[in-house]
Amino acid sequence: MNNIPENHPRAESLKMRATIETYRNMGLVANAGPIAHGRGEAFDYLLGEESIPCVKNDINVAAALLVNANKSVISVNGNTAVLAPESLVKLSNSIPAPIEVNVFYGRTNEREQKIANFLREHGATDVLGIKPSEKVPHLISARAQVDKNGIAAADVVLVSLEDGDRTRALLDWGKKVISIDLNPLSRTACDATINICDHVVRALPLLQKAVIELHANPGHSRALLHSFDKRKSRNQVLEYIEKRLQVLRSTIN
Amino acid sequence: MNNIPENHPRAESLKMRATIETYRNMGLVANAGPIAHGRGEAFDYLLGEESIPCVKNDINVAAALLVNANKSVISVNGNTAVLAPESLVKLSNSIPAPIEVNVFYGRTNEREQKIANFLREHGATDVLGIKPSEKVPHLISARAQVDKNGIAAADVVLVSLEDGDRTRALLDWGKKVISIDLNPLSRTACDATINICDHVVRALPLLQKAVIELHANPGHSRALLHSFDKRKSRNQVLEYIEKRLQVLRSTIN
Numbered sequence: 001m002n003n004i005p006e007n008h009p010r011a012e013s014l015k016m017r018a019t020i021e022t023y024r025n026m027g028l029v030a031n032a033g034p035i036a037h038g039r040g041e042a043f044d045y046l047l048g049e050e051s052i053p054c055v056k057n058d059i060n061v062a063a064a065l066l067v068n069a070n071k072s073v074i075s076v077n078g079n080t081a082v083l084a085p086e087s088l089v090k091l092s093n094s095i096p097a098p099i100e101v102n103v104f105y106g107r108t109n110e111r112e113q114k115i116a117n118f119l120r121e122h123g124a125t126d127v128l129g130i131k132p133s134e135k136v137p138h139l140i141s142a143r144a145q146v147d148k149n150g151i152a153a154a155d156v157v158l159v160s161l162e163d164g165d166r167t168r169a170l171l172d173w174g175k176k177v178i179s180i181d182l183n184p185l186s187r188t189a190c191d192a193t194i195n196i197c198d199h200v201v202r203a204l205p206l207l208q209k210a211v212i213e214l215h216a217n218p219g220h221s222r223a224l225l226h227s228f229d230k231r232k233s234r235n236q237v238l239e240y241i242e243k244r245l246q247v248l249r250s251t252i253n
Numbered sequence: 254m255n256n257i258p259e260n261h262p263r264a265e266s267l268k269m270r271a272t273i274e275t276y277r278n279m280g281l282v283a284n285a286g287p288i289a290h291g292r293g294e295a296f297d298y299l300l301g302e303e304s305i306p307c308v309k310n311d312i313n314v315a316a317a318l319l320v321n322a323n324k325s326v327i328s329v330n331g332n333t334a335v336l337a338p339e340s341l342v343k344l345s346n347s348i349p350a351p352i353e354v355n356v357f358y359g360r361t362n363e364r365e366q367k368i369a370n371f372l373r374e375h376g377a378t379d380v381l382g383i384k385p386s387e388k389v390p391h392l393i394s395a396r397a398q399v400d401k402n403g404i405a406a407a408d409v410v411l412v413s414l415e416d417g418d419r420t421r422a423l424l425d426w427g428k429k430v431i432s433i434d435l436n437p438l439s440r441t442a443c444d445a446t447i448n449i450c451d452h453v454v455r456a457l458p459l460l461q462k463a464v465i466e467l468h469a470n471p472g473h474s475r476a477l478l479h480s481f482d483k484r485k486s487r488n489q490v491l492e493y494i495e496k497r498l499q500v501l502r503s504t505i506n
Binding site: 017020021031032034035036037038039040041042043045183185234235238239241242245246248249 | 270273274284285287288289290291292293294295296298436438487488491492494495498499501502
């Protein structure tokens, strides 16, 4: 998977595969990370590997939640950290909100440290989640651990590629959860306060841009939050995929 | 991912993930294998993780192609070998047709041997593809290598999770290609003589059953092959997914 030609029609996708594989070998991405990445690839394929129009409003609403939070946190796992470190740091600075390393599979302090160091190498100054001391209520095992100055204290948490049980537990704890999940039918996407059905590498820069625009025009947040209809948001995404399949069906014959 | 509870609603899927991971660590599954497996998981999720009705006919037609071949071969890669060794051996015995180890990524003789030994441990007697000496015309690199007594000599080749370029090259070589590919829009699925849009672990036993039935009723093959309409077959699969998304959209709200 090395030496990917720049003119390959799916060069970006192949490069991301190589990145996931490289950092899996270096211990930043969990053993389960490549399979999760593959699932995302398939759903992204259905979207046409682009940020679809109806998701732009969801991103604006998510930005309004982040800007209006008392305390927001960006929760990152290995896959997200290695695929979009600069975008995570820029978003963190723009909100501003700390990044919390919060991995699901293969949680060890060594892996937390590696991910945190990787983010710091890309400019992150405020990385939480190393040796976390708090626990999400009603969740068991290492996956319940969160930082007392991060997720535990936050009212709005941005997650990506998140486990369904943990999303549910964060909501039950009273947090608002913004998820970035390419599977619009996953438990996380269905349960989250708002789901952004887009690839993290595209969604994060769009989210940062929306945050900057809201800082310049703070009065716009209220209208965005007031108008958001979660059911309508999800239905628009599913209808988009249905219509795209119809178009592909008619064109590939 | 160990200790998966038997009553977990998606226990089978989680066990397959663990299998892919285990055999990746043992060198049978390529580094790219888990990502490919994840893509399959996502498409299978859209099918409802079951063999959908319209695919049953495709399986019967594929069985007719195999039974009527002058020489058919079952081409296997690491993922398929470790997920369905017994089913591969049973199908191989029922047709009868040899199994050819024919991997795409990370092709080394050591890996070919490991996969062949794994299949022999599960009862395979006729495993080809070790130190293959022939090449698929117009394909470059190690991925062109095929066995002179297997794919090179065959008129019908069964492949799963196959690369699009290689499928195209096999067709250009005059072979009929039966693919098992969960992505109905992949180049392999679109180009193959017939695609079975189903998970290998479900499709292979169904295919073996269809082969046994055709051996008992050989006159049925001609009608199956005559009636097959590739465009209709693919459209039925895509329509099924579209309708399933519509149903999910109406029920999850």
